[in-house]
Amino acid sequence: MNGWTGQILRVNLTAKTFNKESFTEEFARKWIGGRGFAAKILFDELAPGIDPLGPDNKFIVALGPIAGIPAPNTGKAVVAGKSPSTGGYGDGNLGTRVAEQLRKAGYDALIVEGKAAGPTMLYIEDDRVEFLPADAVWGKGTYETNDWIYAKYGKGVGVLNIGQAGENLVRYAVVRSLEGRAGGRTGMGAVMGSKLLKAVVVKGTKPIPQADPDGMKKVGMDDLREVHRIDKEAGWSIQSTNGVLAWCNEVAALPVRNFRKTHHADAWKVDGERLNNARIATYGCPNCTMRCGITIHDDEGRESELDYENIGLLGPNLEIFDLPQVGSLNYLCDDYGIDTMSGGCTLSFYADAIDHGAVAGDYGFNDAAGSKKLLGMIARREGEIGNILAEGSMRAARKFGHGSEAYAMQVKGLEVAAYNCKFIPGMALAFGVSPIGAHHKESWVITFELKSTSRESYGPEKAQKVIDLQRIRGGLFEYIVSCRFPWIEIGWGLENYPKYFKLVSGLDWTLDDFWTISDRIYSMIKLFWLREYPGTDRKLDYPPAVWFDPANADTDGPIAGRHLEYDKYDGLLQHYYDLRGYDRRGIPTKATLERLGVAEEGRAAEKYGKLT
Amino acid sequence: MKITVKLIGPFVQVFGFSEKELDVPEGTTAEELISLVSIDKSRPKIVTRNGRAVVPDEALAEGDRVVISPIYSGG
Numbered sequence: 001m002n003g004w005t006g007q008i009l010r011v012n013l014t015a016k017t018f019n020k021e022s023f024t025e026e027f028a029r030k031w032i033g034g035r036g037f038a039a040k041i042l043f044d045e046l047a048p049g050i051d052p053l054g055p056d057n058k059f060i061v062a063l064g065p066i067a068g069i070p071a072p073n074t075g076k077a078v079v080a081g082k083s084p085s086t087g088g089y090g091d092g093n094l095g096t097r098v099a100e101q102l103r104k105a106g107y108d109a110l111i112v113e114g115k116a117a118g119p120t121m122l123y124i125e126d127d128r129v130e131f132l133p134a135d136a137v138w139g140k141g142t143y144e145t146n147d148w149i150y151a152k153y154g155k156g157v158g159v160l161n162i163g164q165a166g167e168n169l170v171r172y173a174v175v176r177s178l179e180g181r182a183g184g185r186t187g188m189g190a191v192m193g194s195k196l197l198k199a200v201v202v203k204g205t206k207p208i209p210q211a212d213p214d215g216m217k218k219v220g221m222d223d224l225r226e227v228h229r230i231d232k233e234a235g236w237s238i239q240s241t242n243g244v245l246a247w248c249n250e251v252a253a254l255p256v257r258n259f260r261k262t263h264h265a266d267a268w269k270v271d272g273e274r275l276n277n278a279r280i281a282t283y284g285c286p287n288c289t290m291r292c293g294i295t296i297h298d299d300e301g302r303e304s305e306l307d308y309e310n311i312g313l314l315g316p317n318l319e320i321f322d323l324p325q326v327g328s329l330n331y332l333c334d335d336y337g338i339d340t341m342s343g344g345c346t347l348s349f350y351a352d353a354i355d356h357g358a359v360a361g362d363y364g365f366n367d368a369a370g371s372k373k374l375l376g377m378i379a380r381r382e383g384e385i386g387n388i389l390a391e392g393s394m395r396a397a398r399k400f401g402h403g404s405e406a407y408a409m410q411v412k413g414l415e416v417a418a419y420n421c422k423f424i425p426g427m428a429l430a431f432g433v434s435p436i437g438a439h440h441k442e443s444w445v446i447t448f449e450l451k452s453t454s455r456e457s458y459g460p461e462k463a464q465k466v467i468d469l470q471r472i473r474g475g476l477f478e479y480i481v482s483c484r485f486p487w488i489e490i491g492w493g494l495e496n497y498p499k500y501f502k503l504v505s506g507l508d509w510t511l512d513d514f515w516t517i518s519d520r521i522y523s524m525i526k527l528f529w530l531r532e533y534p535g536t537d538r539k540l541d542y543p544p545a546v547w548f549d550p551a552n553a554d555t556d557g558p559i560a561g562r563h564l565e566y567d568k569y570d571g572l573l574q575h576y577y578d579l580r581g582y583d584r585r586g587i588p589t590k591a592t593l594e595r596l597g598v599a600e601e602g603r604a605a606e607k608y609g610k611l612t
Numbered sequence: 613m614k615i616t617v618k619l620i621g622p623f624v625q626v627f628g629f630s631e632k633e634l635d636v637p638e639g640t641t642a643e644e645l646i647s648l649v650s651i652d653k654s655r656p657k658i659v660t661r662n663g664r665a666v667v668p669d670e671a672l673a674e675g676d677r678v679v680i681s682p683i684y685s686g687g
């Protein structure tokens with residue numbers, strides 16, 4: 001089957017068994033790979049209501065038809081499972097050599113089931129699977145663990161591993177790979193930890209089946225050079241993602257002080273210019289020629305790799321405007337395997353809760369030393385507060401009470417990425433309707449809202465734009481499995497992706513064909529949520545309450561006195577549901593499921609929740 | 613009238629400054645200002661005036677802060 005290896009590797013840690021399973025061409029064409037494969041497998045195999053941190057959850061690594069093939073930015077893998085932070089479908093993607101190595105080993109996906117008897121490292125080399133003890137690195141951070149693995153196998157292998165946060169079931173623990181970054185902020189590191197799975201190491205030696213390997217090789221290499229040329233000409237990677245920080249500050253979209261403020265006079269101290277000036281190295285994922293990672297020395301002399309999201313949420317959001325200090329918090333998150341975004345939002349929530357008298361504590365904004373200490377306590381679940389904050393802001397707010405739920409900056413249990421939507425309705429919608437909680441990877445509409453329509457609008461054009469971008473960002477790039485940056489940041493044409501798809505699979509598809517796949521996957525993820533939350537309603541798709549609060553409106557700057565309005569947001573949400581073919585609860589209608597080829601999944605979900 | 617121009621991201625390196633104050637004639641429009649600071653017209657960009665998007669022929673006023681940015685897509 002060109003384009004796919006046609007095999008999934010299923011491993012059971014309890015029984016220490018494994019088997020290779022073939023999938024059909026129909027399955028491949030219907031779900032493509034990555035998020036599509038993961039969502040379908042989890043929907044079919046997980047009984048609703050299982051504990052995401054129990055042995056019944058499954059940890060999935062899923063790749064797509066162009067993953068690992070030399071072509072622009074294909075060194076990415078999707079990690080997925082039922083999310084410990086949201087209780088719904090959870091996934092994330094990260095740069096890793098696992099993408100190429102797992103496919104060369106002969107698999108398009110890995111499913112890990114059960115729970116090991118002791119700390120385990122899974123070693124996969126083609127047809128061989130070994131269950132190896134990982135006691136030597138249990139309790140260690142991701143850097144030391146990675147070094148230990150490289151010392152054993154050399155640097156050519158693909159590695160996924162977790163730090164102390166994953167081991168201790170911090171609900172927003174990530175999976176790390178030093179060949180790229182971190183991924184799975186929906187708690188996929190905790191899912192690994194719950195299985196006592198410290199690391200997955202993969203080596204493959206087989207060719208990846210392709211319809212036109214020579215053509216793909218030529219086009220892939222040419223395009224890698226072209227992406228490099230365009231990036232150099234545009235200068236995007238000079239400041240990389242952090243170029244946007246100064247802009248967010250100018251247009252009142254920066255998270256400052258747990259999102260209480262939208263801009264700050266000191267923001268320039270951590271902006272893209274300062275980051276580029278502090279650069280000591282550049283870092284990238286495999287198969288990438290527009291490497292976006294900027295590494296600096298942190299305040300303890302360690303190398304820390306920064307981007308906008310982690311600077312925004314560990315910097316201005318905590319009112320820390322010192323790059324080496326932010327670098328230090330970021331380094332600790334990376335080493336412990338804590339998601340920098342949820343980590344930043346959980347700390348800022350705690351500072352805000354103390355500020356508002358919801359809880360007593362010796363911590364506050366602009367407290368780098370206190371933040372470092374708390375990150376360690378969270379990773380180890382140390383003391384009462386370490387344990388509470390390890391649960392994330394939504395659960396911490398339930399514990400603290402006193403109205404603090406309103407300013408826990410999360411949707412569905414996943415903390416908000418670094419865009420302050422106090423008065424950006426479309427982006428608030430993008431966070432609200434993201435299928436995994438408040439992640440920016442699905443859709444990002446802020447420049448559209450400012451430039452192509454009005455910021456004040458709650459019109460259908462914004463709902464449509466959110467859908468258009470979901471189809472591309474949360475759809476195409478997540479199931480074909482490739483980094484979205486060439487398209488979003490330097491304008492690399494979307495038409496290249498059907499071109500690559502054809503070269504590997506022989507299938508001549510249009511972008512519209514792909515959008516149907518995207519809509520299918522989004523609908524099925526909705527069914528996953530319906531099964532978990534049968535009483536679900538549209539409130540699940542609401543952004544944090546504080547953005548609607550007039551008392552929280554800015555007192556100066558471009559959006560002084562402005563805030564989101566409930567009625568209008570609800571209208572915008574309805575536009576989204578109408579355009580998607582969802583009912584008033586935000587669940588796809590039977591007609592929509594039929595149209596998208598998921599009627600069967602609909603019938604399976606109907607045992608748990610009503611369809612209309 | 614005095615206008616502050618702030619460039620964002622790669623524009624800083626490409627056009628050679630980060631932020632500067634300019635003395636421009638009354639009635640200068642956003643588009644004219646962009647030409648004054650030699651920003652390539654064909655470059656996709658988003659221009660804001662005091663944090664709000666402007667149309668090219670909008671007249672500027674004393675003390676305005678004009679920010680010229682590439683069109684970011686949010687990582």
Ligand code: SF4
Pocket residue numbers: 073074075095180283284285287288289290291292293483484485486
């Ligand atoms: S652009 Fe950045 S995130 Fe994307 S593949 Fe390259 S280094 Fe990785």
